[in-house]
Amino acid sequence: MNKILVTGNAGFIGSWIADALVGRGEEVYGIDDFSGGSRENYSGNYEMFATDLANPNQVKQTIKEIKPDIVFHLASCAREGASQFQPLYVTQTNYSAFMNLIEPVIKYGFKKLIFTSSMAIYGDQKPPFSEDMPRRSVDIYAINKAAIEKSIEVLADIHEFDYVILRPHNVFGLRQSLTDKFRNVVAIFMNRIMRKEPLYIYGVGEQERAFSYIEDSLPSFIRSLEINNEIINVGGRYPITVNHLADLICEAMGVSEKYPRVYLPPRPREVKHAYSTYEKSERLLGYEEKVGYKEGIERMARWAKKCGPQEWTSEVLPLQNAKMPVTWGSTTPHAP
Numbered sequence: 001m002n003k004i005l006v007t008g009n010a011g012f013i014g015s016w017i018a019d020a021l022v023g024r025g026e027e028v029y030g031i032d033d034f035s036g037g038s039r040e041n042y043s044g045n046y047e048m049f050a051t052d053l054a055n056p057n058q059v060k061q062t063i064k065e066i067k068p069d070i071v072f073h074l075a076s077c078a079r080e081g082a083s084q085f086q087p088l089y090v091t092q093t094n095y096s097a098f099m100n101l102i103e104p105v106i107k108y109g110f111k112k113l114i115f116t117s118s119m120a121i122y123g124d125q126k127p128p129f130s131e132d133m134p135r136r137s138v139d140i141y142a143i144n145k146a147a148i149e150k151s152i153e154v155l156a157d158i159h160e161f162d163y164v165i166l167r168p169h170n171v172f173g174l175r176q177s178l179t180d181k182f183r184n185v186v187a188i189f190m191n192r193i194m195r196k197e198p199l200y201i202y203g204v205g206e207q208e209r210a211f212s213y214i215e216d217s218l219p220s221f222i223r224s225l226e227i228n229n230e231i232i233n234v235g236g237r238y239p240i241t242v243n244h245l246a247d248l249i250c251e252a253m254g255v256s257e258k259y260p261r262v263y264l265p266p267r268p269r270e271v272k273h274a275y276s277t278y279e280k281s282e283r284l285l286g287y288e289e290k291v292g293y294k295e296g297i298e299r300m301a302r303w304a305k306k307c308g309p310q311e312w313t314s315e316v317l318p319l320q321n322a323k324m325p326v327t328w329g330s331t332t333p334h335a336p
């Protein structure tokens with residue numbers, strides 16, 4: 001039987017993957033430092049290590065204990081927009097964390113890496129982004145993801161392991177952090193409504209994204225165990241605007257479409273139209289949109305209402321200037 005390590009197992013996507021693997025009868029291990037994930041997301045049905053991947057000595061010790069055969073690497077500070085205002089931390093938890101992990105993992109003779117990269121690596125090209133388009137990152141988070149992708153190709157060639165690079169986009173659903181004001185618009189809008197704060201929209205709200213409900217993407221993440229050495233987009237088929245998303249979330253949360261919205265200047269380096277092709281994921285991973293974004297939003301809204309309104313993270317970004325959105329400061333504008 002293979003030992004499968006899931007990094008970021010206390011996070012949103014990682015917790016779903018770890019539990020699905022346990023459900024298949026796999027021997028599963030987790031690594032998470034709880035910086036972005038939560039203890040509630042850890043089911044307790046497998047062993048996990050509270051290891052900080054940015055600390056190479058801690059990682060070496062943990063990998064020596066687990067000696068995994070297969071690694072799903074999801075741990076990351078994935079705040080794309082905020083990465084310009086905390087570039088060191090984002091690099092420590094992405095590129096450095098990857099190197100801290102991959103060296104001991106190779107040393108103890110693993111077989112395969114499944115890495116969740118991101119649609120962000122395509123940058124500002126014309127959508128839909130297909131896997132054969134070049135990497136054209138326009139922000140620090142995406143630069144990290146692209147550097148990891150390229151490093152995987154180099155190291156897999158020299159050290160002879162298999163890999164799958166997944167490029168998800170705009171995943172949302174139950175277990176996603178409702179407290180992080182720096183990322184995940186669906187969760188942020190839901191918590192804003194529960195906190196009776198306005199919905200802040202950057203620019204005119206006509207940005208387009210294809211929102212991907214977790215239970216639609218999960219089977220494809222798991223099926224990546226069965227293929228090798230491919231790069232694949234995974235996620236929703238249907239792009240919608242942020243304004244339309246706000247309408248759907250208001251309806252699902254049971255408030256009027258006239259719920260207050262505050263339009264702010266566009267976020268620096270935000271790509272306006274970003275969505276991906278899905279044909280390769282259908283062909284190789286059997287991707288199917290069974291729930292879809294509308295029903296997914298309703299399911300998440302029911303869960304969010306059960307969780308209730310949450311305090312926003314109090315974290316202060318180290319590099320602040322006038323280009324930083326006001327919503328990322330230490331106080332929430334227009335708070336009740």
Ligand SMILES: NC(=O)c1ccc[n+]([C@@H]2O[C@H](COP(=O)([O-])OP(=O)(O)OC[C@H]3O[C@@H](n4cnc5c(N)ncnc54)[C@H](O)[C@@H]3O)[C@@H](O)[C@H]2O)c1
Pocket residue numbers: 007008009010011012013014031032033034035036037038051052053054073074075076077078092093097116117118119167168169170171172176177
């Ligand atoms: N959610 C999306 O829409 C989306 C889209 C594209 C790519 N991804 C990628 O998928 C992965 C998972 O994303 P998510 O949305 O579940 O995020 P998440 O924040 O819920 O999960 C990431 C987990 O990594 C952990 N982590 C961060 N730094 C760590 C460190 N130094 N050591 C150990 N653990 C650490 C966090 O505590 C958290 O539990 C990330 O790599 C992200 O870049 C997510």
